[in-house]
Structure formats: C-alpha cells, structure tokens
Amino acid sequence: MSQIADQPTLRLAEPNPRPRLDGKNWRRLRRNQDIIEGIGWLSILWVVFSFLIDGGANQVRDLQTALSAIERLSALVATDLLLIQTLLISRVPWLDRLYGHDRATQTHKKLGKPILYLVLAHFVAVVWSFAILDGNNVINEYLIMLNTIQDLLIASIALVLMIVVVITSIKISRKKLSYEAWYLVHLFGYGSVMLAIPHQINTGTDIAGKPLAEAFWIAGYVFVAMNILWFRLLSPILFSGINGIKVSKVVRESSDSVSVTVSGKNLKSFGAVSGQFFIVRVITATQWWRAHPFSISAAPTDSEIRFTIGNRGDDTALMQSIKPGTRVILEGPYGVFTEERRSKADVLLVAAGIGAPPIRALAENISAKPGEVSIIYRVRDKEDAPLISELQEIAKRRGFYIHILDGNRRGVDSWLPKGKHDAFHEDQALLAMVPKVKNSDIYVCGPVAFTRSVEKSLERVGVPAQQIHAEEFAW
C-alpha cells in the first residue's frame, strides 16, 4: 500500500489510561440521567401541584370554569416544557455529557409540536372562557382583551412566532428550506419565549402576586438564559479569543475532504477527547454568523486540534479553501462518542467515508493491547478516501485488525460493498471479520443509512444495545 509509506512521521498520542470496564461507569451514567430526568419531571409536577393547591381543579363547575382551568394548566405546563425545550437545544455541557447532542436534539424535535398545542389550547381556552363570562363572541372578546389586558399584544406576537418556528421545522418545510433560512427563522424561538414572559409575570393567574411562583419562574428563566449566554456565547468567544485560536494548517485528504488544524494556547483546558466534535465558527466577513459541527480527527493536544471536513456543499465547501491565519471560535467539545462509554476490553471501530475522523481519533489513543481493537473502514475508492493511510499506519503500529471495504454498495440496506463478500450475508461477514463482536464495544460513524445497516447486523448477531455507540449529526 503506497500510502503507508507516506506516514512514517505520523506522531501518535500516548494511549489513554485503562478505563473501568466493570459496568460502574454505565451505572453511574444511568443514575445521573435519572436524576436529570427526575428534576425535569418534578418541575412539571411542581407547577401542576401549585395549580391544584390553589383550587385550580376544584373550581370546575361548568364550561367557563373548566376552560379557565384548562387555560391555566396548559399555560403552566407549556411554559415549563418550553424552558426544558430551550435547555435541550442549548448544548450545555452538563446535558451533552449525559445524553450526547443527537439524543438531546431528537427530544427537542419531539417536544416542539406538543408545546405548540398546549400554548394554542391556552390561547383558545382563555379567550373562550372570558367570552362566556362577558357574554361576548370570542372575536370581540379577544379584541377587548387586547385593549384591556396588559402585555397581551406581545404575548400574541409570541404565539405567532412560535407557530412560524414549528411550521418551518416540520419535515416537509425543512426539505424546502435551506439550512441557513431555517436557522434564521428558528432564532425567532428565543424571541417567542421572551415575548411571552411579561404577560406571565404581570397577569398570569398562577404567577402574578404569588411570590413563591414568581420566584420559581424567574429562577427558571434566569437559569436557562445564563446557561445559554455563558456556554453558547460568552465562554466560546472569551476562551477562543484569549487563547488566540487560528487556523494553522490546511491539508487535502482526498478529492472531497480536507484537514484543518487550529492552534492556540491552553487547548487542553477544553477537555476535548477523541471522538468528540466542536461547533466551529469561522470569523470571516461572510461566515461569522453561522457555525458548523466538525469532528476532531486526531487526539487533541494542548496546542493543536485537527478537524477533517468533507465537502458537502454549502459552508463545508468554503472550508476546503480556508486560509491559514483565519480566526475561529470553538464551541464545545460535544459528544459522547468517546472511550468514556466503553464497557468491554474488545472494541470494534466502524467508519464509512467522511465518518472516518472520530474513528481515526479514537484509534489513535484508545487504551488497547495489540489484538483488542478491530477497525472496519468502508470507502468507495481506497485511493481517494480520507485518513485511510493514517488509519492503516495506526493499525500497523498498535497491532489492530483493519478491514478496508471498498467499492460500490451491495444494496440500499447493506453496509457491505459489492464484490468479494457476495457469498456472505452481512451478519456472517461481520462475525468472520470480528469474531469477538458480541463481547465488544462498537463505535459506528457514517451516513445514517450505513449506520442503521450496521446497527441492524449488530442487533441480529446479539450485541447488547448498550455496547453500540453511534453518534449522528442531527441538525
């Protein structure tokens, strides 16, 4: 293999210390997840409880009082969920470390519509109940309410914004919108949350004039706002600025990928490890306002972090020709596609195409004795695959098994290429390449279809779900 000769100077980081493999990490993780989920649930329970002890459910006697109860309860639960919703997508490290960005994002997507329905229920119920009380029709009543009730106009704008945010985020619209357009509209979500605050604090039946409730909600808003401001905005700008993080080297890896190394001081204090990614904001006149997730492709050092970036059009195309010296702001690190999640002595690393970077980084410094790690790298053309020679060099030096699977796909649902494996089912091929797979941790990174196909094979041969680690870029 000619490329191997190209890498004699490849410097590898020291392997990580041996992680605990007795399942204690796993149990601790599950416990911490339960604590966080429990706190979220208790916050909802608390607002329901405060509604109930105020006689909220006991006041129901007729349609009007029932609507009034619905109006109050839906508003309370929706506001609580909205705070959770905002926190979920805020990528705060303490949530990311427990769930990973993909799971947090999936939950965020699932919660969007139910929250909107609750807010709509609140709106309809409150106008209807006031209309019954005043013997008015709902439209007149709404107009009267707009004039007489404090802050109702901006609360109504908040509702409109929320509808726009949800509509632009459902699948059909996402396909028609560019990422950038969707992103801009989605920022209205923050506006929606904030515009709704005055009418809650000033006129909310369950908040206004109730010191305990006021304290609870203000604390909730401040907590979420501080987390977002600090972790998303201030900390990345300050840290990247102070440590002078700049692009220092750009190396072409294949016809459609490039490695970008950024340098600076004190990079170790990010605490990044192999398998993670950063949200990278390139400070140029045209790109500064949008950031993108890029995977680390080598074990990070105190002075350098390397990303390998595939060309998928849009901004990643611009990254292919980024100039050394360009300032960048790094937000992160994110992701739980790391050795911290490992529970077995044997490890299988599976990459496809531009999924290679985190696998390459993991392979570099994973704690392993020769023979414990197998690598499967699926590429269309092995002469033009990112990081292939580095992976081969690492495998050679550290004594890992490596299987390069090249060629066109065997079928839509197959992770195998056409050709020499044609006589085997995917599962047979997997067991043949990695006999110890059932008792291994498996890290899979690649396009969604590829990852799903590998996961199915793993499930069929009997690998427990908690040993399978896959992180998707869920955007």
Added chain:
Amino acid sequence: MRKSSQVVMGVISLATVVTGFEVGANAKSNSFTAGPTTPTDTGTPTSNPTGSTTHTPTKSPTGSPTTTKTPTTNPTPTDTQPPSDSVTKTSDPIYYRYGTVQLSVTKTGSQITDISMIQAGATQGRGGAFPYLIQLALDAQSGNFDTSMMSGATFTTDAFMQALDSALSQF
C-alpha cells in the same frame, strides 16, 4: 429512565397530584379563585342605600350561585336610607386586568357607613372578594387594612383599594 426510577417517580407524582387536589378542595375558602364558599353572612351590604346609582355590574363576576354581593334587590331604597346628613361620593372607574371596579362610599359625619359596588368586574370567582373587602374597609374605617387574607385575589384587591382611595379623596 430506568424501571425502578420510573416507578418511584410514578408514586411521587400520584401522591403529589392527590395531595394537591385535596389541599385545593379544602383551601378554597381562603382562595377567591374558587367561588362556592363565598360567604353570604358577613355583613355584606346587600342594599344600595343612596339610590343614586343603580348600575348593575357590567360583568357577572363569579359565576358562583351563592354569591349575593351584587345589589340586585334594592334599586329603590326606603327603610335603609341613611340619615339625611350622610354624603355619598362615587369613585372613578378603575380598569384592571379582570374588568372595572367602581364603588360609592357613604359617610355620615366622619364615619364611613356604607360602601357599595357600582361596577364589580372580576373573573374566575374573584368577585367573591368584594364583600370581604367592603367589610374590612368598614371595620378599618379607611383604606388602610390588612389584605393578607385576600390571597388569590391580589389584582381585585388592588383595584378595590384604588377605587376606595379615589372615592375617599373626594370628601
């Protein structure tokens, strides 16, 4: 969440909801958000002594069947007519989030002898607060009285106090 944690959370949730409901059922006499126990025997002025203004409230304040604070029965007062040296002043209408509050204060000499609601706009059962507020004001003979017992009707109380101040300032 793990099964065991789910069970624990489920039990806690059930207990909280049941407790909340029970407390809510018992606490409603203190809370004007729940109407049925609105008192009918607290010296509520059921007559409109002056006969000068007989607007009925523009908004039915409570939806509560037992509330008797609206001056429904006595638009032409006879026997409850206060002494002839009594003076009645009407407050400005106070607009607030649940409606409009307007009241009249009758003074005999320096004594506040009656307070009547002209407009008693309130929603969601808060109208039940007015009889209490009137009684408290009569007892205190001023707009300075402790409203801490009026939990659940903060806005209504504030609007009432403003209206009372408005009327008293005209004497």
